[in-house]
Amino acid sequence: MNRFIMLIAAQLVLPAVAMAKDSIPDPAKGWDAHLILLTVISTVVYLIVTIPLIYFVIKYRRKKGNEVGAYIEGSVGLEITWTIVPFILIALIGVHSWALFNDYRNVPKDCFEAKVIAQSFSYEMISPEGIRTVNELRAPVGPVKVNLTSKDVIHSFAVPHFRVREDMVPGRETYLWFNAKDPGTYEVFCSQYCGVGHSQMQAKVIILKKEEYDAWVKQNTAEASASLPPEEKGKKLFESLGCIGCHSVTGDKSPGPTFKGVFGSKTALADGTEIVVDETFIKEKVKNPKDKVVKDYQLMMQPNNVMDTDLNAIVAYVKTLK
Ligand code: HEC
Ligand SMILES: [Cu+2]
Structure with missing residues (x-):
């Protein structure tokens, strides 16, 4: 029991100790300590309730026919104890959470x-x-x-x-x-x-x-990226504009059609027609995606106002995806 009390005391002052050691706290450690604190308290409470429960169920079970249990008025001592002890435990959890939350939400200076x-x-x-x-x-x-x-x-x-x-x-x-x-x-x-x-x-x-x-x-x-060749600039744009999030470039499955080998290929559209994926179509698709939707796919692209020079770079990059 002594060790338990010490552990709890340590948990309580832990955030303060961490603060004192180096001025920047580490909420990750605080969360771990919090998890341990909650696990220890709930395990101990669970055992304190369950072990006597099982013992009493066996000890005071009805052994003969019409047995009647003793009538117990109450116990002031017990009632005070089981009010104060949980109160202290909950307050402890509260104080610890509060200290941790403070560290978690207050960003250190010059971050x-x-x-x-x-x-x-x-x-x-x-x-x-x-x-x-x-x-x-x-x-x-x-x-x-x-x-x-x-x-x-x-x-x-x-x-x-x-x-x-x-x-x-x-x-x-x-x-x-x-x-x-x-x-x-x-x-x-x-x-x-x-x-x-x-x-x-x-x-x-x-x-x-x-x-x-x-x-x-x-x-x-x-400056370094301004002087890039168009294919490399296009690759960067393809990533930074988020195209990569929906179009794989490796042939792997992705939410939108893969772009491996897409340039110059024929695509069936939802309206039953067919179109060649060329420069015009790619540019159109970026600016106004809802006009021509690929068959068996849902429209997910948002219209994107990309500069013409950037669009050219994207097309140059898509051409390299063979
Ligand atoms: C939220 C997911 C998503 C993002 C982001 C996205 N697309 Fe798409 N794209 C799709 C889906 C789904 C389709 C197929 C349905 C359709 O035609 O709208 C598609 C279709 C296309 C097609 C036709 C492909 C073919 O096989 O015919 C082109 C070209 C295209 N996208 C270009 C782009 C470019 C360029 C970007 C980045 C500026 C981009 N997409 C960003 C989901 C996305
Ligand atoms: Cu998400």
């Missing part, structure tokens, strides 16, 4: 701050320097804040390793933060069922050493 925009079915990541990537969020070691929103339906951004998860709601900005202490690659999942491509909506948080991150920023600045 690295990136933005992630969800769309069916991919994530666009925007670094503080304005570098756009798809399904890969890079950040240096340390606390990372991520501002979240969505272009179409409700998605979510969940990184189990950091014990964070937040919905991404169209027309609204939400956020989360986590304390990334070690370089590495951590899995991101969409945890709101958002449509047929939901299960493919996975991404990565890539935590780099500070120098590595700076080098990556240098390599990917706007």
Whole structure:
């Protein structure tokens, strides 16, 4: 029992201790401690209730015919005990949750701050320097804040390793933060069922050493990508505009038709006609997707106002997908 009390006491002051040690808290650790606290308390309560219950059921069972149980008026001592003890336990859980929630929602000062925009079915990541990537969020070691929103339906951004998860709601900005202490690659999942491509909506948080991150920023600045050949620029656009979320380029199944070998091929349309996938059709499809819908597919694309030079780059890239 002593150890139990010590454990609970430790749990209670844990957030404070973590704060004192290094000034940036780690809510991931807090969540784990919280889970242990809840598991320990509920297990102990469960045993305290169940063991005597089984014992009494056996001991005080009816042994002879018309037996009548003793009439018990009540017990002041017992009643006070079983009011105060649960009160303390619940207060403990409450205080611990509150301390943890504070850490979880209050972003540390001078936090690295990136933005992630969800769309069916991919994530666009925007670094503080304005570098756009798809399904890969890079950040240096340390606390990372991520501002979240969505272009179409409700998605979510969940990184189990950091014990964070937040919905991404169209027309609204939400956020989360986590304390990334070690370089590495951590899995991101969409945890709101958002449509047929939901299960493919996975991404990565890539935590780099500070120098590595700076080098990556240098390599990917706007000037660097402006001088790219059209096919490579097209590939970047295909990713950043989210086409990749619905059109695989490898021939794998995806919510929309795969783009492997699509250029120059014939496509049957829902209206019974056939069309060759050429430059004109691809451009039309981006600007006004509802006019010509592919047979056996649902219309899922939103009209997208892409500049002509960018459209040319996309077409150049699609041509390379043989
Ligand atoms: C939300 C999912 C989604 C996104 C994002 C998306 N598409 Fe599509 N796309 C589809 C689906 C589904 C179809 C088939 C139904 C249709 O024709 O509308 C399709 C069809 C097409 C076709 C016709 C393909 C064929 O085989 O004939 C083209 C071309 C196309 N999309 C281009 C694009 C481009 C370029 C982008 C990015 C700017 C894009 N799509 C983004 C879902 C998507
Ligand atoms: Cu989603």
